[in-house]
Amino acid sequence: MAILTLLQAVNDALHTKMRDDERVTVFGEDVGPKGGVFLATEGLTREFGERRCFDTPLSEDGIVGAAVGMAVNGLLPVCEIQFQDFIFPAFDQIVSEAAKLRYRSGGQYTAPMVIRTPYGGGIRGGLYHSQSGEAYFAHTPGLKVVIPSTPYDAKGLLIAAIEDPDPVLFLEPKALYRSLKGEVPEGSYTVDLSTVRTAREGSDVTVFCYGAMVPVCEKAAATAAEGGIETHVVDLRTLLPLDEEAVLDAAKRTGRVVVVHEAPRFCGYGAEISALIAENAIEYMEAPVRRVTGFDTPFPNTLEHHYMPDERRVLDAIEGVASF
Amino acid sequence: MTGLQQILNKEGVLVGEAPDLSDEQFVELLRNMIMIRSLDGRMLKLQRAGRVGFVGTATGLEASLVGAAAPLLPKDWMWSGLREGGAAITRGLPLFEYVAQMYCNSNDSAKGRQMCNHFQHKGSNYPSWSSVIGTQITHGVGAAYASARRGEDVVHSIHFGDGATSSNGFHSGLNLAGVWKAPCVFVCIDNGWAISVSSAEQTAAESYADKAQAYGMPGVTVDGNDVLAVYAEMQTAVERARAGGGPSLVVLKTYRMLGHSSSDDPSKYRDDAEVQSWAERDPLKRYEAFLIERGLIDSSECAAQEKAIVAEIDEVIHEQEAAPPFPLRSLVEDVYSEVPRHLRVQFNQFLEVAERRGDATRGDGAFPL
Secondary structure (H helix, E strand, O other): OEEEEHHHHHHHHHHHHHHHOOOEEEEEOOOOOOOOOOOOOOOHHHHHOOOOEEEOOOOHHHHHHHHHHHHHOOOEEEEEOOOHHHOHHHHHHHHHHHOOHHHHOOOOOOOOOEEEEEEOOOOOOHHHOOOOOHHHHHOOOOOEEEOOOOHHHHHHHHHHHHHOOOOEEEEEEHHHOOOOEEEEOOOOOOOOOOOOEEEEOOOOEEEEEOOOHHHHHHHHHHHHHHOOOOEEEEEOOEEEOOOHHHHHHHHHHHOOEEEEEEEEOOOOHHHHHHHHHHHHOHHHOOOOOEEEEEOOOOOOOOOHHHHOOOHHHHHHHHHHHHOO | OOOOEOOEOOOOOEOOOOOOOOHHHHHHHHHHHHHHHHHHHHHHHHHHOOOOOOOOOOOOOHHHHHHHHOOOOOOOEEEOOOOOHHHHHHOOOOHHHHHHHHHOOOOOOOOOOOOOOOOOEHHHOEOOOOOOOOHHHHHHHHHHHHHHHOOOOOOEEEEEEOHHHHOHHHHHHHHHHHHHOOOEEEEEEEOOEEOOEEHHHHOOOOOHHHHHHHHOOOEEEEEOOOHHHHHHHHHHHHHHHHOOOOOEEEEEEOOOOOOOOOOOOHHHOOOHHHHHHHHOOOHHHHHHHHHHHOOOOOHHHHHHHHHHHHHHHHHHHHHHHOOOOOOHHHHOOOOOOOOOHHHHHHHHHHHHHHHHHOOOOOOOOOOOO
16 A cells, blocks of 8 residues: 555545546646645646646635536536635635535535645744634534545545535645655545544543644653553544534543644634533533643744644643543 | 836836936935845845745846835835835835844744744835735725825835736725725736746736726836836826825736745746746846946946845844744734733643643743733
8 A cells, every 4th residue: 555645645536536537626726737835736737637627816716616616517626725824715605605505595506516725833834824714614504624634534535525415625734744644545435524533542531633633632642641541532534514423422431531723712623522522421521621722812923833732732631631 | 008118128228218316316226126136045045044934035026126116205105915025125124124024033023923024114104914815905995095084195005916916805906996096006016927827827818907997097017127117107106196196007017037935946837938038138137237328337336236235134134143032922912902811811821831841931921810
């Protein structure tokens, strides 16, 4: 089996689906001959021609709006927003149009499309190349929100997203693009959306995380194990619709929960996990749920390593809930 | 649609009427262009050495930056994109602040919060751009409206690249300004490439200036490598705005000689022959030839001036290397006018963890709650 980076796995998924299905169409800013600013679309124009993978003018609103129209009329658009920070001009098209089309048409029209976009910090990109905006989108009924954290999942989830009958926002943790390698099967395979992945088994504390926080939590869990705390690490990998049963099972298993994300805390995704547990599993809880998150501030630049949850902060929370 | 406005041809020979400038002003334009090119060279060196994170160069665009900024008065405003930092220097941004912003150190007026190449200078009415393309266009229009409503005699010069003409901000901004007759000038620096997307792929219009007609304002296409033509056309547009005549769109046709940024490899998407053809239209060489012909400088003075500028930049770099970064507390400051309680709590909790774990900088102490 090939050993690929997460970035190569995304590229592999796009090649694989474009070979399989003539309708799959990739477009966005700089995705053509340049192959994307991170090279996620490298080689697509060369192999499939400009009709299947092409550059667009600099208009996120135009890119996503046109994707909706293409999807309505029989293509399978996989558009790229260069950085998630630049998605907001397209917010209207995502939230008002793509996500609501099926509902408002009584199922007569649908928008099976994927919006791929790199997100998250760790590359010294400052306020506008680092944000984690997943909570804005997870609050949008009709949309699916997917975040891989391994090369295997990146390929399998992206292919599943392209095959999915509904619009999917596919957030790629750019900090992991090249830092992580793993086995990736050749050819087409899918990882089911709305399933979680157990990244590590444990019986003392459960940590919920996703994206670039997964390896951080795994490291913290390994260190906690040296001190005798066995941590169960769950990679949520689809934030919407969430596999709530799996989350509750994992929470009940230990009765001690930590939720970790880069995004700000207030109304962040951790609040939903925490509320889900409070409503459905409070009687199993041995400690209050702890959240380890970014500050409730814009994303910093020079101080980003202090803003982003690190192994130290996650370990502190694991030990805190373990000893509560 | 007008043809390409030019005063100096690519050999530096006058083919139109030179603007009415003093000898000192003519020479100052060159000095400013040399400053921009020298800064690019120095910053790229620092980037390769890992001292600064990112450089968005202006090599090739010097005449467009300098010529467009020069007709503005100190009270006027300039709304910028990625590559206008050199123009800010000509309007008063101190060199040390430019370099400090590149280092994101404690002398950076934005407190190290923005990526490199996001300059600001309140003293010369120069807000920084965000990174989001085209958003400054409507800001400039709103600010121009505010100036006009207070009856100030102030013009807002709104700068953006060719890619930004596809953004929502371009359409909304030009449309609003046209309707409001806002005292502003839209300056589109068409440098041929929005990262890897050529201007031919960006618009089906022959020139971005054609778009002005749709918003009810004049549009002009200028040879952006001809500093005198840029100056003259900008002066016309600025005077029109100042006189209450409303906005105009000035398109400066030039060429980004280097990559989009220090992390871009342009050879992947454009021909070297195209780059070479623009090298022959170099804005500095052309203008130097004109000044030499006029007897305002000689070629040895040119080299001496460049040497002096590089030495000045190097001295500033040396100073800024030594400046410390901003303290940890700045993480939660400036989010609101005062640090609210929940952010004080978050910061103090962060310090507690740092203290327990023993391996993080304590910074400058906890907030009182």
